[in-house]
Amino acid sequence: MVLRVADGPRRTVAVLTAGLAASAALALVTAPSEPHGADAPTSAPEATAVGAATSARALPAGPVTAVSPGPDAIGPGTVTETAGAGLCTAGFVFTSGERTFLAQAAHCAGTGDEAETDGCTSATVPLRTPVRVHGREGTVTGSLAWSSWTTMQTRGETDPDTCAYNDLALVELPAATTTGAAVPFFGGPTGIADTPPAAGAPVYGLSNAPGPDGARTTAARAGTAAGEVGGGWGHAVYTMSPGVAGESGSPLLDDDGAAVGVLSSLTTTGDRASIEYTDLGRALDYARRTDGPTGLTLAGGAGFTSTPPGVDPRALATPAGPALGR
Numbered sequence: 001m002v003l004r005v006a007d008g009p010r011r012t013v014a015v016l017t018a019g020l021a022a023s024a025a026l027a028l029v030t031a032p033s034e035p036h037g038a039d040a041p042t043s044a045p046e047a048t049a050v051g052a053a054t055s056a057r058a059l060p061a062g063p064v065t066a067v068s069p070g071p072d073a074i075g076p077g078t079v080t081e082t083a084g085a086g087l088c089t090a091g092f093v094f095t096s097g098e099r100t101f102l103a104q105a106a107h108c109a110g111t112g113d114e115a116e117t118d119g120c121t122s123a124t125v126p127l128r129t130p131v132r133v134h135g136r137e138g139t140v141t142g143s144l145a146w147s148s149w150t151t152m153q154t155r156g157e158t159d160p161d162t163c164a165y166n167d168l169a170l171v172e173l174p175a176a177t178t179t180g181a182a183v184p185f186f187g188g189p190t191g192i193a194d195t196p197p198a199a200g201a202p203v204y205g206l207s208n209a210p211g212p213d214g215a216r217t218t219a220a221r222a223g224t225a226a227g228e229v230g231g232g233w234g235h236a237v238y239t240m241s242p243g244v245a246g247e248s249g250s251p252l253l254d255d256d257g258a259a260v261g262v263l264s265s266l267t268t269t270g271d272r273a274s275i276e277y278t279d280l281g282r283a284l285d286y287a288r289r290t291d292g293p294t295g296l297t298l299a300g301g302a303g304f305t306s307t308p309p310g311v312d313p314r315a316l317a318t319p320a321g322p323a324l325g326r
Contacts, residue, residue, distance in 0.1 A: 067093060067100055069302040072180025073135035075102070076251050076301075077206050077218040080171060081132040082144060085109045085125050089208045089218075089250040090133065091262040092189060092280070093181040094170065096293035100179055101170040102133065102142070104249035105264055105278070106149040109169060114245075117265055119149035120163035126150070131171045145172035148283060151290050165233035165276075167264040168283035169249075170293065182301030185220040185308040188257030192281050192298055196235060197225035197254050202318060203237055204306060205252045205263070205277075209244050216246065220308060222316040226274055233282055235261055236274040238319045242266075243275040252277045257304025272319075 078090045080102065091103035107117070109125045116122040129144045147169040157163055173179060183189065186204050197203055207221040223239040237252065243266050252260040261277030287296060307316070 066176070066178050067095060067299050068178070068180045069182060069300055070180055071182045071184055071301075072178055073137040074133055074140065074173070074177060075180035076183045077208065078102075078136070079134040079208070079216050079246075080104050080108060080249065081134065082109045082125060083130045083132075085111055085129070086248070087246050088248045089206065089216075089246065089263070090171075091249045091251045092183075092259055093179055093299040094293075095297050095299055096295050098175075099145075099293065100173045100177070100299075101145060101293070101296075102173060102179075103251075103262055104131075104169050104171055105262055106147045106167045106169040107264070108248055109144055109147055110149070118163050119166055120152045120157050122149065124149045124153075133171065133173070140174055140177050142171045142173045142177075144169060146170040146287060146292050148286060151286075151292075155290065161231040161233050162286075165230035165264065165278055166283055166286055167278040168262060168280070168287070170287075170296075179299075180301070181299035182303070183251050183253060184218055185311055186253060186257070186304060186306070187308075188253050188301050188304035189251070189259035189298060190257040190300060190304055191259070192284070193254050193256075193258035193260045194281065196228055196232070196279070197260060199225055199227045201225045202255050202306065203235075203252055203260060204255075205237075206247075206250045207241060207244075208247045208250060210246065220311045220315060222306075222318050223275070224318045229276055233279055234264060235277045235279060236267070237277060238272060238274055240317050240319060242273055253304070255306060259298060 075093055076090055080090050081087045086108045088104050088108035094101040106119055110116060111123045111125060127144050127150060131142045131144055133140050133142055148166045203223050203225050205221045207219045208216050210216055221239055223237040226236040226238050229236050248263050250263045254260050259280050261280045263275060264278045265276045267274045267276060
């Protein structure tokens with residue numbers, strides 16, 4: 001038997017920030033997960049944990065950005081706000097020599113509506129557009145350094161699966177930004193997954209839903225892999241709590257703590273919605289063989305666990321399984 005992947009319309013889940021009042025007031029809190037309602041709760045290289053965290057103060061000599069293998073104020077799960085485009089959630093941390101990047105979905109820089117999921121034709125802001133990163137202890141301003149959408153449009157990409165699911169962008173952080181590579185709650189990534197999660201396997205990520213005051217709270221989320229989409233360019237996941245706007249770019253780990261992908265879109269059907277993640281290994285391979293930063297390396301986070309302390313086990317409940325068939 002195979003799990004049936006949802007086959008309804010896709011939509012991106014960035015929050016358009018045009019007209020946001022007082023964006024500096026955006027708050028981000030990492031808190032233990034609470035259940036929502038009665039039910040809720042080409043092979044790539046391994047990651048390398050780099051450096052130890054140092055002061056976030058900028059020095060005249062232009063210090064290297066510090067990347068810690070643990071969690072920190074800026075890293076996976078923090079809010080990114082691309083000028084003239086969308087508000088999203090940061091994925092994994094990458095380095096390239098002395099440069100440090102946060103991943104987000106490429107459509108976070110898109111200027112169209114949520115139905116525009118084709119990266120080869122959808123409008124996007126240009127590279128070097130400012131991106132505000134709202135950490136738990138303040139905000140820094142980076143810049144859009146690379147986008148799969150921009151590269152695909154420049155190269156005239158036409159493969160429909162690549163255009164639909166190659167949804168990765170890199171935000172370069174300013175020097176001396178103290179950055180943590182670990183995924184909140186779970187730890188990791190331990191490397192880049194070189195095989196897709198089997199249908200029915202557990203996977204782990206983050207939710208980042210807004211509260212009544214608009215503040216975003218990062219929480220642990222678990223799900224069930226439903227299968228590959230887009231010819232292997234993406235992975236569909238079923239969860240107890242649905243994905244919401246603003247969670248695009250957030251990370252996905254497999255049950256070994258390896259990085260699987262970044263949240264790209266939602267697909268809805270009459271029976272169940274799925275969250276779809278761009279395959280990180282494929283997206284990085286595309287960046288490396290086109291015009292992405294040279295020597296791009298995933299920063300590893302220590303201490304992966306699928307049962308994080310302080311998290312209500314009900315918040316990590318997974319669906320019994322989508323409809324079977326096909």
